[in-house]
Amino acid sequence: MSAQGDRITLSIPVNAKFIAAARLLTAGLAARANLTVEAVEDLKIAVSEACTNVTEHAFANEAEARNKTIQLTFHVADGELTVEVEDEGRGFDPKHLPDMKNKPLDNDTGIGVYLIQEMMDEVKIESAPGSGTKIIMTKRCAR
């Protein structure tokens, strides 16, 4: 983990074992940003979903994911936390995300991104086939 001003970065292996560490740091920084308890919980879920998308979908197999990392960058401000979750995986065309609105969960396709969008105030997805993925999400909700 490293810090520069109010920007903190965390790099974890592409392994579900370490997603709890990302959630832990998220909760700590969200509290530091004076977010409400509810907003902290929303952020924990959103970060967990973003990291899980990487471990489950960004690489074709374990061998491809070996030695790769998930890069998390946190921008902390009073009443606001922005988290960037970036991978070096196979990427995708964000236009091809399934529309989960009005559709109950019947499998896990797209539900992670849908939950992120539901829980964050702003979400931006930067991705393209072969170019990795970066999800930038912001939560605002001062105590």
Add this chain to the structure above:
Amino acid sequence: MMKAELTVCDEVVALVVSGELDAYTSPEVRDRLAEALEQDARWVLVDLTQTEFIDSFFLGILMGAGKRAGEKDGDITVVCHRDHLLITFHRSGTTELLNVVPTREQAEELIVGWKSASEDVGARCQEEENS
């Protein structure tokens, strides 16, 4: 850290989970539920009273268990009272699909009702076969 206690009795598999359920910890729960459903169980009760975190990976496992129970003419109910977990069920549209209730007693009452209705249907089918 996650801890899961599973019991199977009279076609009901009851799972009490504490701690955090994510893509790392949930597969153990998935495997144990699947094993129970492959054997005698067809009614599923998942007690999240002591659970601190769930994500969509775990929701997918609950949906899968509910589907497998349904294939055996069974069903699933989930005990959950914590607001931050309920929000995840609500936003994913799974609250009703998974029959989420706030207390263990309500979940047990649901299952008793389902079993009773199922036995009535079974008895009617038997009567029709005999007539």
